[in-house]
Amino acid sequence: MNRLSRLACRWLLPLGLVGAPAGADETLHYAATTDIGPTSQLVVHGALDLPQMRPLLEDFHHKNPDLEVRYRNLTTLALHERFLVEPDEADVLLSSAMPWQYRLANEGHARSLESPDARRWPAWARWRHELFAFTFEPIVMVVNETVIERFGEVRGHADLLALLERHAAALQGQVVTYDPATSGAGYTYAIEESRLSPRYWDLVAALGKAEADLVDTTGEMLEGLIEGRYQVGYNLLGSYARDRLADQPQLRIVVPEDYALVTQRLALIPRQAPHPAAAERFLDYLIGEPGQAVLARETTLGAIHPALEGPGTATSLRQERGEALRPITLGPGLLATLDDLKREALLTRWQREFSRSEQR
Known part of the structure; x- marks a missing residue:
């Protein structure tokens, strides 16, 4: 041949059935560590490798010791298909497969986040208040x-x-x-x-x-x-x-x-999230200045938060590269793919x- x-x-x-990366479906687990008051859970499914995700989860858990946090790393296709089968399993979905995440939100599978951080998030990096880009x-x-x-x-x-x-x-x-x-x-x-x-x-x-x-x-x-x-x-x-x-x-x-x-990784809270309050706390952290600062400082993913400057931020990269940077538009055009x-x-x-x- x-x-x-x-x-x-x-x-x-x-499309997407070939070439699953090594380490897919790996997990991280952080037990609740507080003795004061009730505890809850947070379940995150993400197409984001453990070395990049670990600093974010460790910092979030340090700030939220009452939460038991479980993270499952999946390929983009496995994450999407697993959600369609079990839409009430995960509290937050994180994926670089922008068209698939957009379609889930567009078809009514995402909760709205109406927090101050969500309202301040740049319009180009979100769709309504249901889908949020958190990397650059x-x-x-x-x-x-x-x-x-x-x-x-x-x-x-x-x-x-x-x-x-x-x-x-x-x-x-x-x-x-x-x-x-x-x-x-x-x-x-x-x-x-x-x-x-x-x-x-x-x-x-x-x-x-x-x-x-x-x-x-x-x-x-x-x-x-x-x-x-x-x-x-x-x-x-x-x-x-x-x-x-x-x-x-x-x-x-x-x-x-x-x-x-x-490209940007997109986060959403499923409408049937089993622990919606915990999901809102995590997504607020992810797009808030504390989480974005960890992302800029300890990962190579690129922070979007407009208050952050310097290495590892979209602001710095835009200053360096200007109009040459062409973020993939977060909008209906993604459905064409x-x-x-x-x-x-x-x-x-x-x-x-x-x-x-x-x-x-």
Whole structure:
């Protein structure tokens, strides 16, 4: 079976069913530690790895010792499907799968949070008072320094396109990106970029010319880059890249100068949450200044709170990058990514452009 045939077969797989990251369905547990008054529970389901979630939960539990806190880490698809089967199991859902979270809220599955912090939350980072973005995570490129030394700087999409068009032979099989057919994140980024850039399809064709590997998670890309199997990675989740590559000086993280998509993790309280008061306390913490300060200081997720400045904040990144940052809009347009006909049309063109060189 040639590469084009294998690629066509992958397009038959359901979106999101491939490539679950290592460590999915891990848990954290914090017992109630107070002897004063009654205790309650908080159950959080999130598509957020334990190293990133632990500082937030430890600080929240320290401030709320009367709560027994349980956290379950799931893949985005598993989280969504589990909620549909058991909508009264979790008190809070956290996910980077923006279209799926938006659809849940849009279909009436989310409670409204009417606290002062919720009312002050930036309008661009919430939908009504039911869905709240709490991170600010640019989508980045990663380039090995040897590529830069040999072929020149890569600062944006135009540089990457020129690199792949001019040096495809030298980079054969050493480039990696998401497979939009099997990765929800990859598909979302493909839709957004096809709207943003008139040269997006040229870039897809150039990726195909370089015989780029198509994978399902940022983790797979980072592993291959660290091991030296890949020299260039395209459209990685910047928060995970910064965390994993802190001790890899040979790999440069590039926030594209021309435009950089920004994804946000979305939090909601299910309408049937078993412990709604505890859920409101946690979501208030998550979007309040204390929780956002922990997020900025102890994680690589990027804090949104407008009162926070300095490293690890959206304010700092906006000051540095300006209009090049393009947060994915939290609104009805997200539902287009879940439309079967639109998905089929985009993936058919993606496959055609990616395989263009083999068809000649």
